[in-house]
Amino acid sequence: MTGDEHRRNRRGRNPDDGTSHSSDQDNRGDRGEHASPQSGAHRPGASRSASDAGHWETIAYGHTSGGGLLDDLPEQGRGTGPLSPPSSGQAQDSAPGQERSSSAGAPTSQRPNPFQSQPSPPRSTARSGSPRASAVATPPTAEAESGPTSGSSHTDGALQHPPTASTVAGHSDRPDQQQNTEHTLEPNVIPFRGAGAARPQGNAPEPAGDDHSTTGAAGGSPRASQGTAPLPPDSDHSTAVGAHSHTSPHDSVAQPNGPARGVPPKVAQPEPTAAPASPVPPGAHAYPETEREAVYRAIRERRDVRVGFKPDPIPHEVLTRVLHAAHQAPSVGFSQPWDFVVVDDLETRRRVKRLAEQQRDEYANSLPGARARAFSGLKVEAILDTPLNIAITVDPTRGGRHTLGRHAQPQTAGYSTSLAVQNLWLAARAEGLGVGWVSFFTERSLARELDLPAHLEVVAYLCVGYVEEFPPEPELALGGWAQRRPLSWAVHHDQYGHRGLPGEEPTSLLNETIAVIGPPDEQALGQARDRQRRMTKPEGALGVLEDISVQLAGLAGQCPPPLPEPAAVAIFAGDHGVHAQGVSPWPQEVTAQMVTNFLNGGAVVNAFASQVGAEVSVVDVGVSADLPSVPGLLPRKIARGTADSTQGAAMTRAQAGHALEVGIEVARDLVSAGNRCLVTGDMGISNTTPSAALIAAFTGRDPAEVTGRGTGVDDAAHQHKVEVVRRALTVNRVDRGDPVGVLAAVGGLEHAALAGFILGAAALRIPVVLDGVIAGASCLAALAIAPNALHACVAGHRSSEPGHSAVLEHVGLRPLVDLELRLGEGSGALLGLPLLQGSVRALRDVATFDDAGVTERD
């Protein structure tokens, strides 16, 4: 048996080989419950429930009729300053063996998916940016420098609205807009907190029929809502909230997706602190259950509607109610900075629509191929389909110079206006009106079309009308454009990063991730093998691609698995203190220059990504230089390069842990943005040296066997590089049983982040295509942390770096492409991507003997 055959046999056929699988439960993600809506439409044998059907189906992508991966999208802007590479290169060879394993099965089977599991508040639109033109790149000179400094940390800023102890007379809304007593206006008064009556002063009107806010001599806060029970005297909701800190009285209330959820509390409820005993029990002011449910229902069922509008006019009183709800939004310093321009003039709307169409085209042209195909099926506006549009504007100057709370955060005027938008949206949902927020405009051009006064800005442009139906989930989620993030990803305890829902023990992102990385789904594996056997081809004829398709079915828990498309490559970039040892012929500043080149679309990775329709992001986890803030760059700098590992640890354990978590978060973000395949990329001058050290540490091989020439050092320099790796390992005395410790001692920030990226993909059961030696080294760390992560890994190619072959052999991965590449960036992985996609496409689309009426062999 050849080495290749041996490696292949360790994969696919029996994926449990080679790693010690724990008995981890399958991916339960965020306490999952629901089935996944992410499966593609229109594939043979795919079953969809009737409730999924309807016109939402028409926007689903992942359909099989797409035009392949070699699209002809316009090229992005390119870098202009060519780098002058030093010469030379060498290769390794290895011919792919041919053989297979397989079987087949009927499509289906589902798996828990962290995205479907946990109800969480709705989000609205998705955005994206395009690479910019400009470029810097200089030829290599020789020298180095670096110095670790500690990185940034996250903090949360909470908005506080200080209590105020004065009453302010206000003006009323237009009385002619009042339809009935249900919609009377409240006095425009800032209530006292806990101190007697808060009565309108001066000439503020006493609203007709609104008797609930001014009952009794002791009084109570006037409330905005109608039909609320009279408030007990001296009630003050802010006291109640403050006294209960984490355990808000609302914890036991029904969650946004339905009745109270049963997450068993693992943490004792904190004792209320020394607040004076209140005669008002917690929850006394809660609405009765049916009313609460109505509130949560409106929140849950609000949709950004683009399709299925009816032409029926909106009665004036309905529209007024909805606008009145918007007008009751909270606002900074009670400045009420909004105005509502109700547009029904057809000519104006036609002009606005033209603006939106221009922006739509511009956006479409900026998209990578797979995204562009998906986007072409999406409707982004219904400007002429609805009886009217509403532009909601902000006046950032309203309220005068001393608007309370706005002095420190001028953006709060715009935020306040967004709250008016949301109020309108929820009220509209309750009225059966659909709302679509169109943001395909540059703000100034829209303001011009609407002939707004110069001091106003447009916050939202809404298409409003009755609808045939409301989609059961956001249209973008149904179409697979993006997925809802589980609530648990967004909730932190005391400090950003201490995750856990209320009542749960806070956990780290890393531990949470490791906990859900499980073995492949045996049933889906079996179905995929069975289906491969029944497909109209001789058994095994697709060789390694059969194994890959089976692996992906097991990973997804679904046969056939979703197409691994769209794909996103994340290039993790960092610098290295060990560069000072003369291990690379390139100056360290090339790292930052290449990052700029990536962002300008001018590098090899961009060319290959464009070829296969993938999106490119660059993650700065440790570049020494400051990088400009541009679309496509994720600024996650943890340190300005690592320390020199020949002198001690390259980084602290905390830095390595932080980098791992950055990688996990990037994986999560890219997957929730709708990507179904992740691709590793790297940039960091000198990073083949820490790669060799990691590989030696995790495989136990001698540094001489696994240290390569990287960007091309000569024999003498190579010898020196081997000694540098040896010294780093001696100085740091690594223990491979402590993978985070190994990463910290001899790795790089991009290695740790890449390990996290791999773990993040595995936890989400999304395939991750690995590039060359840097990804390989990182993968060893990831597998040492969670062996089951292997089932998410596909080796995109074999690099000519010797350390990479050592990795592939050690973990039992069979590279898809073997072309003597030694570049990094994600280039080799991207070349392998279409093969991976082809393997799944075949499993999904190829007819079985039965279906096609083809006679099987004897």
Ligand SMILES: Cc1cc2ncn([C@H]3O[C@H](COP(=O)(O)O)[C@@H](O)[C@H]3O)c2cc1C
């Ligand atoms: C212009 C240029 C573009 C690159 N793109 C990837 N690498 C690759 O080479 C570097 C590692 O090799 P060594 O350890 O020998 O420095 C990494 O940045 C890696 O991504 C590049 C290197 C250079 C010079």
Ligand SMILES: O=C(O)c1cccnc1
């Ligand atoms: O294998 C790789 O990915 C590689 C090889 C040399 C330099 N940079 C990356």
